[in-house]
Amino acid sequence: MRVSPRSASDRRSEATPSPVAGSEPSSSWLGNVVKAWMLVERFGRDAAGLSLLILAVLSLLGMTSLSQGSLISPWGLLLKRGFGLGGYGLIILLAYLGAQILWGHGGSAPIHFLKRFLSLEGALFAWMAWLSIMEGLDLERAESGLDGGIIGWALGTLSARILLPPLNILLWFTLWVGLTLIGLGLWERALAAVKRWVEQERQRLVTSSPTEAVTQAPSPSAPPSPSPHPAPGAVPVTIVNPGRDPRLPPLNLLIQEETNGVDEERILAVARKIEQTLAEFGLPAQVVGYRRGPTVTQFAVEPGFIERLGPDGQPTRQKVRVSQISSLNRDLALALAAERLRIEAPVPGHSYVGIEVPNSTTTPVRLRPILESETFQRLRSPLALALGRDVSGQPVVADLERMPHLLIAGTTGSGKSVCLASLITCLVMNNTPEQLRLAIMDPKMVELARFDGLPHLLGRVETEIERMLAVLRWALTEMDQRYRLFEAARARDLNAYNAKQARKNQPGLPRIVIIIDELADLMMSAPDQTEHSLVRLAQLARATGIHLVIATQRPSTDVLTGLIKANFPARIAFAVASSVDSRVILDTNGAEALLGRGDMLFLNPEVGTPIRAQGVIMKDSEINRVVAYWHQQATEPQEAPWEALLQEDDNEADDLLEQAIALVRRTQRASASLLQRRLRIGYPRAARLLDELEAMGIVGPAQGGGREREVLLPPEEDDQDTDPDEETA
Numbered sequence: 177m178r179v180s181p182r183s184a185s186d187r188r189s190e191a192t193p194s195p196v197a198g199s200e201p202s203s204s205w206l207g208n209v210v211k212a213w214m215l216v217e218r219f220g221r222d223a224a225g226l227s228l229l230i231l232a233v234l235s236l237l238g239m240t241s242l243s244q245g246s247l248i249s250p251w252g253l254l255l256k257r258g259f260g261l262g263g264y265g266l267i268i269l270l271a272y273l274g275a276q277i278l279w280g281h282g283g284s285a286p287i288h289f290l291k292r293f294l295s296l297e298g299a300l301f302a303w304m305a306w307l308s309i310m311e312g313l314d315l316e317r318a319e320s321g322l323d324g325g326i327i328g329w330a331l332g333t334l335s336a337r338i339l340l341p342p343l344n345i346l347l348w349f350t351l352w353v354g355l356t357l358i359g360l361g362l363w364e365r366a367l368a369a370v371k372r373w374v375e376q377e378r379q380r381l382v383t384s385s386p387t388e389a390v391t392q393a394p395s396p397s398a399p400p401s402p403s404p405h406p407a408p409g410a411v412p413v414t415i416v417n418p419g420r421d422p423r424l425p426p427l428n429l430l431i432q433e434e435t436n437g438v439d440e441e442r443i444l445a446v447a448r449k450i451e452q453t454l455a456e457f458g459l460p461a462q463v464v465g466y467r468r469g470p471t472v473t474q475f476a477v478e479p480g481f482i483e484r485l486g487p488d489g490q491p492t493r494q495k496v497r498v499s500q501i502s503s504l505n506r507d508l509a510l511a512l513a514a515e516r517l518r519i520e521a522p523v524p525g526h527s528y529v530g531i532e533v534p535n536s537t538t539t540p541v542r543l544r545p546i547l548e549s550e551t552f553q554r555l556r557s558p559l560a561l562a563l564g565r566d567v568s569g570q571p572v573v574a575d576l577e578r579m580p581h582l583l584i585a586g587t588t589g590s591g592k593s594v595c596l597a598s599l600i601t602c603l604v605m606n607n608t609p610e611q612l613r614l615a616i617m618d619p620k621m622v623e624l625a626r627f628d629g630l631p632h633l634l635g636r637v638e639t640e641i642e643r644m645l646a647v648l649r650w651a652l653t654e655m656d657q658r659y660r661l662f663e664a665a666r667a668r669d670l671n672a673y674n675a676k677q678a679r680k681n682q683p684g685l686p687r688i689v690i691i692i693d694e695l696a697d698l699m700m701s702a703p704d705q706t707e708h709s710l711v712r713l714a715q716l717a718r719a720t721g722i723h724l725v726i727a728t729q730r731p732s733t734d735v736l737t738g739l740i741k742a743n744f745p746a747r748i749a750f751a752v753a754s755s756v757d758s759r760v761i762l763d764t765n766g767a768e769a770l771l772g773r774g775d776m777l778f779l780n781p782e783v784g785t786p787i788r789a790q791g792v793i794m795k796d797s798e799i800n801r802v803v804a805y806w807h808q809q810a811t812e813p814q815e816a817p818w819e820a821l822l823q824e825d826d827n828e829a830d831d832l833l834e835q836a837i838a839l840v841r842r843t844q845r846a847s848a849s850l851l852q853r854r855l856r857i858g859y860p861r862a863a864r865l866l867d868e869l870e871a872m873g874i875v876g877p878a879q880g881g882g883r884e885r886e887v888l889l890p891p892e893e894d895d896q897d898t899d900p901d902e903e904t905a
């Protein structure tokens with residue numbers, strides 16, 4: 177957390193007593209002292225600013241000889257002789273200083289302002305020295321008010337004694353340019369631009385230099401690493417894979433992050449505005465620091481004191497309550513012209529309130545730097561997930577193995593699919609298909625279809641509800657099968673089982689991550705079956721290495737049922753429409769104040785309070801390169817293991833159709849719920865059977881409004897033994 181200096185205005189506002197009904201603050205001697213001090217400070221500052229402006233105008237008149245006088249003329253001459261052309265620079269600086277004290281940042285950030293002012297002052301002197309050197313260090317010219325005046329001449333002459341002329345010129349020129357950049361606040365931006373350029377050049381060299389690839393190639397003992405096969409439109413990249421398993425994709429398939437320079441000027445202005453707004457509402461508080469993330473900057477606000485009169489008539493100081501600050505959320509957003517603000521009151525583990533203000537520009541968070549970060553590497557888990565960066569720009573990572581399942585929710589366009597794509601990429605960057613298998617379900621059909629062809633993928637990306645339900649059924653049987661295997665091998669969990677297998681030189685079992693990008697579709701078509709499968713998997717699958725990542729854009733209680741939520745303690749909330757939705761996902765408010773486009777709150781059950789982060793975003797070219805890399809290694813495309821289950825379903829279908837016809841004929845009723853109940857099948861199968869019956873002319877078309885279909889088949893005449901259950905159904 178960067179800490180900004182205490183400001184004069186803060187000291188003022190801390191001491192300002194808030195009006196108490198029926199009593200004047202001036203009624204106490206302390207109130208009088210405070211009032212007097214405020215007056216002195218206020219008028220002192222105004223007087224100083226005004227004096228400097230007047231001095232600048234008089235100096236200009238004196239130097240240009242536009243006005244003559246017993247004081248102005250000698251002062252103008254003095255400036256000319258002393259500063260030469262730099263005298264004009266000095267006048268500009270005096271005017272700038274005066275204006276800042278009167279209207280600008282002089283009050284709220286004196287140290288920052290002083291740093292800038294002194295830098296500009298230094299730049300002025302460097303320029304004067306440089307001018308004098310360039311004109312041959314001529315004292316006569318200097319005395320007549322040319323070049324850098326006597327001061328410039330003196331500085332140049334002094335340095336000329338120790339430096340060769342070219343170095344002397346270079347020294348003052350560099351000082352002039354450098355200090356000007358610092359003084360104008362352009363230094364950080366220039367540094368960031370240079371860094372960006374160096375990084376781009378480095379990447380260009382790495383990707384174009386064949387020698388680099390040779391020196392970094394895996395050792396001959398290691399299995400040969402395949403060369404990536406670029407997908408159409410993808411940029412060919414040379415493999416560089418230092419320090420990683422050579423079978424894994426090299427990190428330079430992924431792009432580096434670009435950093436934007438920090439606009440300190442804006443940050444200080446916002447800090448001042450926050451203080452001012454709070455003070456206007458009678459809540460003295462001070463911005464004591466800030467943390468800048470890719471999307472928001474969190475300002476640390478320390479509540480000040482309000483002075484009240486106690487029952488004994490004596491003034492007492494009372495600390496501003498954090499709830500008072502958080503209740504001003506909307507007023508602060510209005511004052512800062514911010515779309516949405518989030519107030520963390522207080523920031524866990526700190527004695528301040530965090531006010532999160534959107535940045536003017538957002539920085540996309542990339543996967544590569546997070547994979548390279550120490551935070552990520554420290555997890556040492558094959559299922560480590562790179563989620564994004566927090567409000568101070570630090571990587572946010574989590575271990576899916578420990579979570580052990582993840583629930584993602586947020587309104588449409590908030591960033592769920594982008595998040596899932598980056599999570600999948602992260603997993604396949606760190607695991608071979610022998611170590612990890614993925615089952616991906618994407619009813620939206622577009623977002624995750626890019627991963628088709630990954631050798632990690634079981635089958636293909638599933639988009640049909642019936643096939644998805646089959647995936648869940650398969651996962652349950654796989655889980656049971658694994659438990660039986662573990663029991664036979666006397667292993668407690670997947671890690672223990674794989675270790676035993678490795679000792680016997682036998683292959684282990686891969687971990688399985690099941691990803692669903694839109695739970696709502698499944699829950700709408702087969703709520704009971706989906707909920708039952710998910711809950712059973714969530715409760716039991718951890719030890720067998722099966723993990724679930726499910727996303728939904730409908731954070732309503734019919735999709736995220738109590739049972740599902742109870743079994744998915746790790747959750748990510750992207751932006752939602754209301755605090756009610758936020759509470760459905762996180763059990764607390766906050767997600768309604770997110771900005772969308774990858775801005776998230778991550779609730780890690782091990783931490784307890786949600787962490788705000790900006791999610792990782794992948795470029796299509798990155799995903800294409802990673803998929804193409806693994807595509808190279810793929811052997812024969814394998815059939816999905818749930819294909820057999822679907823086959824069984826089809827075989828049963830004929831039988832079921834027969835039974836359905838008989839049932840409809842007997843009962844003279846046709847509804848999906850009747851078929852579900854009597855034939856013990858799920859909703860999708862029942863709905864399909866009804867469609868088939870309609871196509872065969874046995875039942876009429878759907879009536880809508882929950883009414884049953886008309887049965888077109890006459891009842892069986894000899895059917896005497898009607899089932900009592902059917903009658904009541």
Ligand SMILES: Nc1ncnc2c1ncn2[C@@H]1O[C@H](COP(=O)(O)OP(=O)(O)OP(=O)(O)O)[C@@H](O)[C@H]1O
Binds near residue numbers: 540589620790793
């Ligand atoms: N982490 C991120 N960083 C920057 N921009 C992002 C990020 N995540 C998402 N976005 C932006 O938001 C847009 C929508 O994201 P995404 O498609 O993931 O939303 P979604 O929640 O899946 O929406 P839907 O439910 O409608 O599919 C993206 O096209 C992208 O421009």
